[in-house]
Amino acid sequence: MAAISRSRRPLALAAAVAVALGAGALAVTSASAAEAPLKDYELTWGIKQSYRSYVTGMAAGSFTPAGGATQAADNGAFTFAGGTGTYDSDTHAVRLGFAGSLKIASKLHGFDLTLSDVRFDSGAAEITADVTSGGTTQDDVPLADVTVTRTMTGMETRLTKEAATVLGSASYEGAAGDPLTVVQKTPPTQSPSPTGSPSSTSPSPTASTSPKPTGSASSTASPSASQTTSPSASASETGAATQGDIADGTLGWGVKQSFRTYVVDGPAKGRITASGGATQASGNGDFTFTEATGTYDTDADTLKAAFKGAVNFKGHEANGSYGLDLTFSGLTVELDGATGELTADVESLGRTSDDVVLAHLTADSSDLKAEDDVISLDDVTAELTKAGAQAFGGFYTEGTVLDPVDLSVALSDDAQLPDGDGDGNGGSGNGSGTGGSGDSGTTSGTTGGGGTTGSTTGGVTGALASTGSDVPTGALGAAAAVTVAAGAGVVIAVRRRRQA
Structure with a gap:
């Protein structure tokens, strides 16, 4: 080190x-x-x-x-x-x-x-x-x-x-x-x-004073921890909470339909594997990420939600090595009004970069409304960022429109998510996938490919690219080794994975 x-x-x-x-x-x-x-x-x-x-x-x-x-x-x-x-x-x-x-x-x-x-x-x-x-x-x-x-x-x-x-x-x-x-x-x-100042009636400092570390405040404004952390603290007179912690939720996103087709049915001749709480709809469909956590504020129209699950794209196999091995995990959506960002942890050929802003998001409305303790947003526009373009190794350019994002978050434990039972088992993806004749191990939603996928963790399969204290590193685009030529023709520069 x-x-x-x-x-x-x-x-x-x-x-x-x-x-x-x-x-x-x-x-x-x-x-x-x-x-x-x-x-x-x-x-x-x-x-x-x-x-x-x-x-x-x-x-x-x-x-x-x-x-x-x-x-x-x-x-x-x-x-x-x-x-x-x-x-x-x-x-x-x-x-x-x-x-x-x-x-x-x-x-x-x-x-x-x-x-x-x-x-x-x-x-x-x-x-x-x-x-x-x-x-x-x-x-x-x-x-x-x-x-x-x-x-x-x-x-x-x-x-x-x-x-x-x-x-x-x-x-x-x-x-x-x-x-x-x-x-x-x-x-x-x-x-x-x-206020943190010693009381005039209790001048002797003791460990039980439980100080507040910030500046002075009115002596009548003595907030308890529950007033700032409990979702019900900001409840309106009707009892509906306007801010607090997200209890559950799902994110529906297909990344990009043309990319899924390219991986499974195109020149990559590869497979897609969803895991860790993510599933993929049949017919090489969209992905659903689950078990949302985060915070919301319907008065300020802000929301931040992180989702479980990972999706791995693997292709261009040659002698056991892959020219394409890309994983998205730790997806997070952050919205402020009608705009926001979609971030993810990105691994490409064994190299990882955390919290990459993949897409700029634009919703139809800037008003976050909850119905039956559920906030739902459909068809949120997602445009690829510069960092997202690097994550794809130049396969798509900055500003490319990705698949739209669908988002549903529950604001209480008993709230009913769309197409689900309110306990994190919802979502449109059924994880059945197509193809993939081998044992899927611990993953779900394996699409394409004819070999055994084996057991995976977090959507990462196969040997690691490198070892040592410099892992994970921030390298992204260069490792992907995938480029797109002008026009309809696609040229793939397949590079062997570095040996461990």
């Missing part, structure tokens, strides 16, 4: 807090009388969902938490417990250090690193950790910048340049990380002051 440049050093935690004997009084030994000791905090952060999927999927690696750190089920987020530190009532800064470590390793891709001494500093608005790799430890490496909120729950994070080096991909620099939550494990029995 390359040496990590420490462009900034986080603020250290304040001096130690000693617990005095007797009636549980706390003796603060910090240099500033404004600093109050904090304890029993937990930090939950998943780093980045697509990175976790890469480690346990393509890299065939693992996460091993230890020393008080844990990981949620189904390759979920990580929690570091035992948080202690200080709260500065003058600057309203919360500085906490947490117990536990996280080992991230892949023998296949040749990386083995450990994160420890994880720290959160609301004043510096960052997460740091000590990073150990190859027997060398770098202290206080800034991993993410944080958009700090009063409740310290669901805070937005953005990965740093140093994090990109640690995670092995330059494409991670500036990318959105998983949301961060910092909470006290044992809630205080007394409602805290939202």
